[in-house]
Amino acid sequence: MKLNGRALFSCLMAGMLLVLMTGCSSDSASSGSNAANKNQVEIFSWWTGAGEEDGLKALIALFKKKNPEIEVINAAVAGGAGTNAKTVLATRMQGNDPPDTFQVHGGAELNDSWVAADKMEPLNDFYAEQGWKDKFPKALIDLVSKDGKIYSVPVDIHRGNxxxxxxxxxxxxxxxxxxxxxxxxxxxxxxxxxxxxxxxxxxxxxxxxxxxxxxxxxxxxxxxxxxxxxxxxxxxxxxxxxxxxxxxxxxxxxxxxxxxxxxxxxxxxxxxxxxxxxxxxxxxxxxxxxxxxxxxxxxxxxxxxxxxxxxxxxVITDTFGLPKGIKHPEATRKFLAVLGSVEGQDAFNPLKGSIPARLDADPGKYDVYGKQTMQDFRSSTLVPxxxxxxxxxxxxxxxxxxxxxxxxxxxxxxxxxxxxxxxxxxxxxxx
Amino acid sequence: MAEAQTVSTVKKGRHREKWISFLFVLPSLIAIFVFVYGFIAWTGYISLTKWNTFLKDLSFAGLANYRFLFADFRFQSDLRNTVVFTLLFMAVCICLGLFLAVLLDRKRKGETLFRNIFLFPMALSFIVTGVVWQWIFNPSTGINLILKQLGVDDPPLWYVQTKVIPDLHLGQLHVGLPLALIAVIIAAAWQLSGFTMAMFLSGLRSISDELKEAARVDGATEWQVFRYILLPALKPITFSAIIILGHISLKIFDLVYAMTGPGAAFVTDMPGLYMVETTFKGSHYAQGAAIAVIMLVLVSLLIIPYLVLTFRKEESL
The missing domain is CATH 3.40.190.10 (Periplasmic binding protein-like II)
Structure with a gap:
């Protein structure tokens, strides 16, 4: 009797585990196929504060005007000056469910983490295609590069000193x-x-x-x-x-x-x-x-x-890259193209109160502090x-x-x- | 013959019942094994690895993470704060709770009203309590404005205070009571004294009036009734209160997070804060896991004697 009970118990355990496991896998499969809608781009950030949220919305509006067929999902995570968002991001990246593109500070935050983990696509060809190589300061490009490969597109610049x-x-x-x-x-x-x-x-x-x-x-x-x-x-x-x-x-x-x-x-x-x-x-x-x-x-x-x-x-710069294994690489490239354009940077930055990462943006769109800082940005040594x-x-x-x-x-x-x-x-x- | 058959069917029925009830609890049993004990084991394993970088590195590190923590100024401060906070918080809650319960037990008018007033803070989340008391104890805007009006020239700095008394040095750690913790203890006690009161009140209500009356007839003073009748009868309740308050304070995170953060020189830091910060901000996963294990051990030191005692009691019943 006892032996039987034990056998039955282990059978049941195995059965339950099986149910649990298949339940999980079928779940993720279905959500995957649902989201494989071609005309979407999911933008992950921690921009939920007053000015920055307005900037992001202006950017999305501009993108929609240019690409009306693509649906934008604004996946912003509030709180903790980005700490909460970074935790969510880490979970999603480790679970192989990367957002199409995400906010990350240029420098070690990008290079020693996602790039080192081989989770990002290099963007050198994309930069060449867009003709961007001389549009950003070289020191800034270096900040978003590792071993000669560029991994993200800087959208804004803040000064720390x-x-x-x-x-x-x-x-x-x-x-x-x-x-x-x-x-x-x-x-x-x-x-x-x-x-x-x-x-x-x-x-x-x-x-x-x-x-x-x-x-x-x-x-x-x-x-x-x-x-x-x-x-x-x-x-x-x-x-x-x-x-x-x-x-x-x-x-x-x-x-x-x-x-x-x-x-x-x-x-x-x-x-x-x-x-x-x-x-x-x-x-x-x-x-x-x-x-x-x-x-x-x-x-x-x-x-x-x-x-x-x-x-x-x-320099403190917010950048966006192209993670490996995303569902909508084409739409994401289109978004990055808008993000790195003069038009995109001039839509976003005046509202956020930052200056554009590009050197050829229009100073007329910025306030007195912005104009002066854009000058300094051009003529100063950049440090992280x-x-x-x-x-x-x-x-x-x-x-x-x-x-x-x-x-x-x-x-x-x-x-x-x-x-x-x-x-x-x-x-x-x-x- | 017929009788024997019915006996065996009854037996079978009992067996079947046993199995069915077992089947019903099985899913939650499995869930607990996987999601509680499984993850405890996993955390314990991670704490022994070198995974203190962004990239997963599960090579064996032995007790290196524990050695690092016990030599770390911040973690030493955390342990000091946890011990001081737990002791004082429990003492204040139990004394205040008992006092309020005895007052309410007099069955005067308005008892329900006061009971609810005292209980009400418990309904709030620790985050709300933390934010509110942060404002109250803010040295430049809070309660100090009133104190200044009252003529106190040099009002206390509350949680900004970095002094530790008595300032005994143990390595670089200052051993003693960090004065900044007093503000946190007041906030925590404000929230949970009402709850402790409710526990004691239910305990007091279960003591029969006859017992008290008998003592009074025998000429016992109110104090003697309290000391020799009520207090001994409240022992099990006090014990439960210690367990409940203790496990809250050992794991405290949200209140401190909202109210003071780690504080200057970590005078109000707690292991929970350190764990979250080092794990999710600093990608020191193995270190975070080690902190979690140490916290688990601390809570076990409190809970296990309690469990042993209750088991013994059940057996003797």
Missing amino acids: VLWYNKKIFDQYGLKPPATFDEFFKVADTLKSKGVTPLSLGDKEPWTATQLFENILLGKLGPDDYDKLWKGQVSFDDPRVKDSLVTFKKMLSYTNQDHAARNWQDATQLVGKGEAAMNVMGDWAKGYLTNDLKLKPNQDFAWAPFPGTDKTFV SLAHGSAAPEGFVTQFNQIINTFVTQGNVDQAIQMMKQDATANLATK
Whole structure:
């Protein structure tokens, strides 16, 4: 009896498993055939915020005008500054259900992940076909290439090394935006003596502090060695890294006391409202200052490159590529063609508040900040941002954020260097 | 002969019933084996691999991930925070819950109203609680505005505070109570004290009035009734409360995520936050799996004694 029971039990188990398995496989097969509609393109992004969503919609509208027969599926995932979207994307890619095209920051976020995993089609022929090779800056093409193969199309550019300041406060005390670190501390001391918080910071999410620190590193090391630092070619033992940490620590002593309770918007708001004088943030802050706080550029607030980084441009670029094994490669190519065109970039970027990645776009469509930044973009050395996943793999960045978070409170320079070295050994591919 | 036959059919019927009931639970049994125990085993396996890169790498790493975590400042802080948070959170919830339950047990007017008021926070999600208390304890905009009006010149920094008391150093870790956690504990206790109260209230209601009356007739004071009659009778309830609150606090994620995040120098960080961040942001899958295993062990340390005790009780019954 007992033996029989056991046999029956195992039979049933096997049966159930079989049912479960066939259930799963038939499911995926049917969804696959349903979606194999030729006239579709699914666009995956995390553009759900005010300006960026408008930009995406304008882009889709333009695409539909040109390709009325193709249906566009806007698969945007909200939340977490892209973290949620990246998690969803990873699941879909690993399950061999890639979206037709997806948003990804140029640099390590693209190259060390999807390209390294052999999930992306090279686009060299496509670029040649569209005549794009000289339309984007070479350094930008390099950022979306690996081993000479181009893997995505950049649509927008944000700058990471911008110092925002409250124009009224600066005018009131006769101050000029600082161009060097010495000037910065002089200005900061003046402001402090007048009872104004010199620098606002909101590092509730640690990337903002990392972003401030990467700008200091850039100012101290210069663009070449800054870049080499993330490639493992300049060591964290370099005295300039130590100098950067010391400067960083000094800078932190000029920030608002409650910085750990604020996110970046709260910190930018302090400058907008005149409660602090300066803030270091990527130029999405401009959209926040003008659209949300209704402030006027060059009147209420103004900007300058971060001290010591005048002729460099920390680039954060959103790009879209062509994953392998997608259902609608033809429609996707058509979408990428619109995305990379002057028309497409000029439809998207003015609404998002970014500048176009192409060099031949129409400056007349952009505001005063945009026009000036387009100039700078052309004439500056481009370097990738660490805080936004372009300079180094995500694994290195998350660890680096932790080191910075600890350093902001404890201020232990030697310990920070030690941990950065460990992080580099564990997570940086030394090429 | 006939009698023997009926006995055997009854037996057969019983057997069939047993099998049918077994068949009914079989699907969920299989699901649990696959989706709970199967994945626990898989997580345990991943935690022993080198899969700390974007690309899958299942080569064996031994205990390297665990060694890394226990040497890591952030994880050390997480363990400190979990222990401190769990102890204080349980203590506050149980004391407050018991106090409220005893008050409500007086059967005064308005009991239902107050019971609902105290229970209400439990209906909210931890995310809502986190956001609201984040505003309340924001040092520049929240409760401090009232404190300043009241003449407190130097109001507390709440969750922005980075001090740890008493500041004992163990390697680079500061051992003690991170003051920033107090704000989180208040928020968590606000949410779950009402629930603990409800548990205690049901416990109090199950104690017969006669017992209390008898004690009073014998000349016991109210305190003595509480101390010698109510408290001992509430022991099993307290035990359940510890288990329920403990497993919530050991796994806490959403409240801290919404309210403070990891905090400066990780004063409010929890293993759950670290796990999500390192796994899904940093692609350190093996490290994330190791954190998950450690969290499982922590919860087991709490649950297993409870299970053993209940099993023993059932056997003795």
